[in-house]
Amino acid sequence: MEELGWGAMLLGLAKQFLPVWIALVVTFALSIRYKRRLGLYGKLFDSNIGMTGFAIVMFWVFSALFADLIVTHDTLSQISQMKNKAPGTPTPDGLGWYLLGGDHLGRDVFSRMVAGSRVVIQIAPLATLFAFMVGVTLGLPAGYYGGRLDTGLSFLANLILAFPVILLFYLLVTPEIVKTGLPQYIAIVLFLFPIVFLMVLINSRYYVKPNFRTKVLIAIAVIGGYLYLSLVGEVGSKVAVLPNAIDLIHMPGNILIVFVSVVFVNSPTVFRIVRGITLDIKTRDYVSAAQTRGERPWYIMLWEILPNARGPLIVDFCLRIGYTTILLGTLGFFGLGLSPESPDWGSTINAGRKLLTIAPHPAIVPALALMSLVLGLNLLADGLREESLKD
Amino acid sequence: MLRFLLRRLFTMALTALCLTFIVFFLTNLPPNLEKLAKSEAGSRISDAEVRSWLDKNGHGSPLLVRYGEWLGVMPGWTREENGVTRGRCIARGQDPATAPTFCGVLEGNWGFSSVFKDDVGTIIGTRLGLTGILMFWVMVLMVPAALLIGVLAGMREGSKLDRSLSTFSIASTATPEYVSGVILIAVFATSMGWKVFKGTATSAMDSITFENFFLPVLTIALYGIGYIARMTRASMTEVMTAQYIRTARLKGVSFGNVVMKHALRNALIAPFTVIMLQFPWLLNGVVIVETLFNYKGFGWTLVQAAGNNDIQLLLGCSVVAVVVVLTTQLISDVGYVFLNPRIRIS
Numbered sequence: 045m046e047e048l049g050w051g052a053m054l055l056g057l058a059k060q061f062l063p064v065w066i067a068l069v070v071t072f073a074l075s076i077r078y079k080r081r082l083g084l085y086g087k088l089f090d091s092n093i094g095m096t097g098f099a100i101v102m103f104w105v106f107s108a109l110f111a112d113l114i115v116t117h118d119t120l121s122q123i124s125q126m127k128n129k130a131p132g133t134p135t136p137d138g139l140g141w142y143l144l145g146g147d148h149l150g151r152d153v154f155s156r157m158v159a160g161s162r163v164v165i166q167i168a169p170l171a172t173l174f175a176f177m178v179g180v181t182l183g184l185p186a187g188y189y190g191g192r193l194d195t196g197l198s199f200l201a202n203l204i205l206a207f208p209v210i211l212l213f214y215l216l217v218t219p220e221i222v223k224t225g226l227p228q229y230i231a232i233v234l235f236l237f238p239i240v241f242l243m244v245l246i247n248s249r250y251y252v253k254p255n256f257r258t259k260v261l262i263a264i265a266v267i268g269g270y271l272y273l274s275l276v277g278e279v280g281s282k283v284a285v286l287p288n289a290i291d292l293i294h295m296p297g298n299i300l301i302v303f304v305s306v307v308f309v310n311s312p313t314v315f316r317i318v319r320g321i322t323l324d325i326k327t328r329d330y331v332s333a334a335q336t337r338g339e340r341p342w343y344i345m346l347w348e349i350l351p352n353a354r355g356p357l358i359v360d361f362c363l364r365i366g367y368t369t370i371l372l373g374t375l376g377f378f379g380l381g382l383s384p385e386s387p388d389w390g391s392t393i394n395a396g397r398k399l400l401t402i403a404p405h406p407a408i409v410p411a412l413a414l415m416s417l418v419l420g421l422n423l424l425a426d427g428l429r430e431e432s433l434k435d
Numbered sequence: 436m437l438r439f440l441l442r443r444l445f446t447m448a449l450t451a452l453c454l455t456f457i458v459f460f461l462t463n464l465p466p467n468l469e470k471l472a473k474s475e476a477g478s479r480i481s482d483a484e485v486r487s488w489l490d491k492n493g494h495g496s497p498l499l500v501r502y503g504e505w506l507g508v509m510p511g512w513t514r515e516e517n518g519v520t521r522g523r524c525i526a527r528g529q530d531p532a533t534a535p536t537f538c539g540v541l542e543g544n545w546g547f548s549s550v551f552k553d554d555v556g557t558i559i560g561t562r563l564g565l566t567g568i569l570m571f572w573v574m575v576l577m578v579p580a581a582l583l584i585g586v587l588a589g590m591r592e593g594s595k596l597d598r599s600l601s602t603f604s605i606a607s608t609a610t611p612e613y614v615s616g617v618i619l620i621a622v623f624a625t626s627m628g629w630k631v632f633k634g635t636a637t638s639a640m641d642s643i644t645f646e647n648f649f650l651p652v653l654t655i656a657l658y659g660i661g662y663i664a665r666m667t668r669a670s671m672t673e674v675m676t677a678q679y680i681r682t683a684r685l686k687g688v689s690f691g692n693v694v695m696k697h698a699l700r701n702a703l704i705a706p707f708t709v710i711m712l713q714f715p716w717l718l719n720g721v722v723i724v725e726t727l728f729n730y731k732g733f734g735w736t737l738v739q740a741a742g743n744n745d746i747q748l749l750l751g752c753s754v755v756a757v758v759v760v761l762t763t764q765l766i767s768d769v770g771y772v773f774l775n776p777r778i779r780i781s
Contacts, residue, residue, distance in 0.1 A: 199446070199449075199450075202450065203450055203453055203454060206450055206454060206715075206757060206760045206761055206764070207454065207757070207760075208715060208718050208719060208722075208753075208756045208757075208760065209719055210718075210719055210722045210723075210734075210737070210738075211458075211737065211741070211752070211753055211756060214737075214738075214741035214742075214749075215458065215461040215462070215741075216461075218741070218744075220464065220466035220467045220470060220744070221461060221464060221466070221467075223466045224464050224465070224466060226461075226464075366609065370611045373611060373613060373614070374611065374613065374719075374723065377613045377723065377726075378726070378738070390613070393613055393614070393617060394613075396617075397613075397617055397620075397727060400617065400620050400621060400624075400625060400634060401624070401625050401626070401634060404617075404620075404621035404625055404627060404628075407617045407621070408617065408618060408621050411613075411614040411617045411618055412614075412618075414611075414614055415609060415610050415614050418609040418610070418611075419605065419606055419609035419610075421609075422605050422608060422609045423605065426605065
């Protein structure tokens, strides 16, 4: 088989992404059809910027989802004749092409890029969500009560913020520190927040319906607690609570550490934002009204203040996923945390940059992928901001 | 104002103390010390030998004591062995009686780097100088470019110019240094693209030329430009809708004059804080870019220290990094007050 030209290569790429195109068309058709009934999400389809951003983001989400259908080769199998081969080179067995070329070990760049999207799409939004839970749970009372609590928490947040991110990563993710179990101890603290958040949320709302509330609380405690214990603990590491048989989530140790450090770095900023918004909103009339009604503080914070702070928080959530993606890339770039075999974009850029002068494509492809995803998230955030300001 | 400054300085000192303690704690965890002992005394020594080596070299005392010694508020350790007194503050061959009691960071003694075999203070001094040059050129490129883009975009909100400049700034904030660096090298420094610049900046440490220094500077600046430009744009659009701008326009002042003489000064207050707060970010970028372009400055040193378990050097680097971050925060706060008379400090 002969080498593919640029046109044939692009066509081949488009063909491989077929499941993604179908999913995108379906999503857009349905969303535009029912956009008037979908609230803020529907309004997104009124702005071109927002729509473009959403399309790019969903492209990568669907790529991650259908990665198994899209990849043309195994992400780890090496074909030695394909080392640093240019995009569009056919494989020696004559069955297919390396659409975007081969890397320094003769692996398919295209397949690794697609598989890498899975790593990012799995970690970044979830880590951001956790950071938001931590930031909201601490930021609301800090802004609402003020005083000593606020001073203490703000000092802690500023402490973490004053740390250069890379130094923090180097300190948290090196094998020596992982051996002491420190990241797992941080995980124990950080992962507690989502459960606390949900429990306080339900408790403050259904305080007057004790029967219902107790049932829900017990459900959260059991399910959340089980997930928590199986997430934090891992047999053979420092923190091993559950025996292997009932340990539901087997997170590879290094992914947990990467996850923890990203949450740890992000939560102080979220805390500051939530605190600032709370300070602003607590002077509003509806908060005074709730106070006069005799509502309890946590009800006011979670059911009066938080819903009214959703606009800036949703926008920041999108931006922060992008920032988290950049952080994950940074970790990979310095070879921290994730294994060098991992197809995630940061690690592949790091592996490819050393041979940039001989073969630039192994580094360029994941670099462009990462850039487009972050750009999509930024555009999406911009569109959301514009639309949420309109009403 | 003075009380505000004093309070800020006090918080700053407290933060620096806490942060250095955290770094000290993290770099002096038992596995790190074990690795240090093995790299200094031989990799095949037994656990008991590791312990005795650590004891002999002053790593055996409690953490707080060691932190105090390192900081220079506790007397350095001394140990007598075969009639020879060794100690933290006693240089090789020095008479113990003449050695100072305290020797820590506060006394200007930063320790000895195990990777570079040199005094940490000297290493950081030279490296910081190299990074300073890089930072200077980044600022020279970034600040005017970002302000220009922001002002041009913000003076007529919603115009075509605004749309395209805003898209550019969004794109540049979405491109982290390791992405733009890789792309720039591939396009401008390989035989496949145009070979205009050099892909490494190693030679820039001796003599800076446009050819070897422009790409690293541009890489760092690009990421910052977008952010500062967006802030400037936001603040500019806000100022342009103010009453006094309309009055000036109605009086018949030309648009250019309104922008230059009336709007610009008020619009630059917010970006000032942002530019100052960019320093910690730049530090991040510096580490990435220096690694990517192999420019042996401060960021490169930090990576080497962290990667090779060089405890003293890593501590020194973190002190510098933390002090830089805190100082810029202070300057930005104080400067904000000076620039904006509407803000009163209670």
